[in-house]
Amino acid sequence: MRRPLIEAHLRPDAPDLLDLPWHVPIELWAEHCPRVLDLERGVSRHEVQFVAYDTRAWAIKRTSVHAAHKEYALLAQAEERRLPCVRPAGWLEVRADGEASAGMLVTEFLEGSLPYRTLFRAHGLERYRERLLDAMAGLLVRLHLAGFYWGDCSLSNTLFRRDAGELSAYLVDGETSEIHASLSSGQREQDLLILEENVAGEMADLVASGEPPHPLDPWNTGRLIRERYARLWHEVTREELVAAGEEWRVQERIRALNALGFSVSEVELLADPGGSRLRLRTIVTDGDYHRHQLHSLTGLSVEEHQARQMLNEVRERRAEMARVQGRSVSLSTAAYRWQRERFEPTSARLAPLADERTAVAERYCQVLEHKWFLSERERRDVGLAYALEDYLRVMRAPSAP
Numbered sequence: 001m002r003r004p005l006i007e008a009h010l011r012p013d014a015p016d017l018l019d020l021p022w023h024v025p026i027e028l029w030a031e032h033c034p035r036v037l038d039l040e041r042g043v044s045r046h047e048v049q050f051v052a053y054d055t056r057a058w059a060i061k062r063t064s065v066h067a068a069h070k071e072y073a074l075l076a077q078a079e080e081r082r083l084p085c086v087r088p089a090g091w092l093e094v095r096a097d098g099e100a101s102a103g104m105l106v107t108e109f110l111e112g113s114l115p116y117r118t119l120f121r122a123h124g125l126e127r128y129r130e131r132l133l134d135a136m137a138g139l140l141v142r143l144h145l146a147g148f149y150w151g152d153c154s155l156s157n158t159l160f161r162r163d164a165g166e167l168s169a170y171l172v173d174g175e176t177s178e179i180h181a182s183l184s185s186g187q188r189e190q191d192l193l194i195l196e197e198n199v200a201g202e203m204a205d206l207v208a209s210g211e212p213p214h215p216l217d218p219w220n221t222g223r224l225i226r227e228r229y230a231r232l233w234h235e236v237t238r239e240e241l242v243a244a245g246e247e248w249r250v251q252e253r254i255r256a257l258n259a260l261g262f263s264v265s266e267v268e269l270l271a272d273p274g275g276s277r278l279r280l281r282t283i284v285t286d287g288d289y290h291r292h293q294l295h296s297l298t299g300l301s302v303e304e305h306q307a308r309q310m311l312n313e314v315r316e317r318r319a320e321m322a323r324v325q326g327r328s329v330s331l332s333t334a335a336y337r338w339q340r341e342r343f344e345p346t347s348a349r350l351a352p353l354a355d356e357r358t359a360v361a362e363r364y365c366q367v368l369e370h371k372w373f374l375s376e377r378e379r380r381d382v383g384l385a386y387a388l389e390d391y392l393r394v395m396r397a398p399s400a401p
């Protein structure tokens, strides 16, 4: 028998994959290999298998050798630009018995991710569905700002992660994508047209299979994503005119972009042709402003909206400490105390509830939300400890989501 594995290019942190049954077609692996995981996946033309090594899972997609290499290189470039995409781990060339040689793209399994079909099928996820509009618009804006043309933007080529009651979207299929220094409005328009067409088809499929995507209007979803995209794009890229004496508007603009989650890497101030005003233009790098800030303060890696909520708590903690101590307290001191006294003990209690779909950080944010809900109902600040006990009680109830 010829050796089935011809060539492998894998990153150092990826497993060597040598013990996988490469001599059989990938769609038959479940019968040949205990490493195969039965996880939810989206609709796709190519065969995808998930395999486990220690505590990590990897996705292997069969395609052509050329396509596997190309998609790997593209995802690596996207990763360098810190775009929300699946992380590439390598590519291989293999030849199963009696088959022509094929390419295999290996990516790290995106932990806690949901394909859109699961989002619309599973109970308890209804509240996230409307969030899909902003998540898709936000993903496309971030890609386009970085010069990334998707070429096949669709719901099945996106994975969703729950993020403090919102959704974060990740690109999973970059087979048709290109990276340029920047995109023309024609290229962006092309991506939006593809998006609308694909989403219309996907929504029609849901309706046809008896799963109307309530509360979304299946016939308008693409258009709504496009409208949100246009608003966000305008907000992020617009230029402002700053008159003499109004320099504070520079800081205001940066804060407004940060509040939307965008990090500002550069501020350009150019003299207006008239000479009396300045043109203010900001260059944003990524949509992870709060994630980066929380990570540098605490070392925690969570999603963007989760980080924003946690930072609000850190700031509350800081205000409380400053009041008690009668002097100002640094954000890093407050973050340290918040992490030790609130986040860690609460997470320890929540750990048994975390599963493949809902990470501890998401549960933590749900407790915060529960606290606001109870406080509003009881018209007093009920406190985190009380909210946590009540949340655990609700979750243990037999009908809990």
Ligand SMILES: Nc1ncnc2c1ncn2[C@@H]1O[C@H](COP(=O)(O)OP(=O)(O)OP(=O)(O)O)[C@@H](O)[C@H]1O
Binding pocket: 040, 041, 042, 043, 044, 045, 046, 047, 048, 058, 059, 061, 086, 087, 107, 108, 109, 110, 111, 113, 115, 156, 157, 158, 159, 172, 173, 174, 175
């Ligand atoms: N790294 C990953 N983490 C989680 N799921 C993944 C990963 N890679 C692939 N998948 C799942 O496999 C599905 C198919 O992958 P992908 O879209 O790349 O295949 P495809 O055959 O190229 O699709 P298309 O039919 O659009 O060409 C995805 O929708 C996703 O659900």
Ligand SMILES: [Mg+2]
Binding pocket: 043, 044, 045, 156, 157, 173
């Ligand atoms: Mg796909």
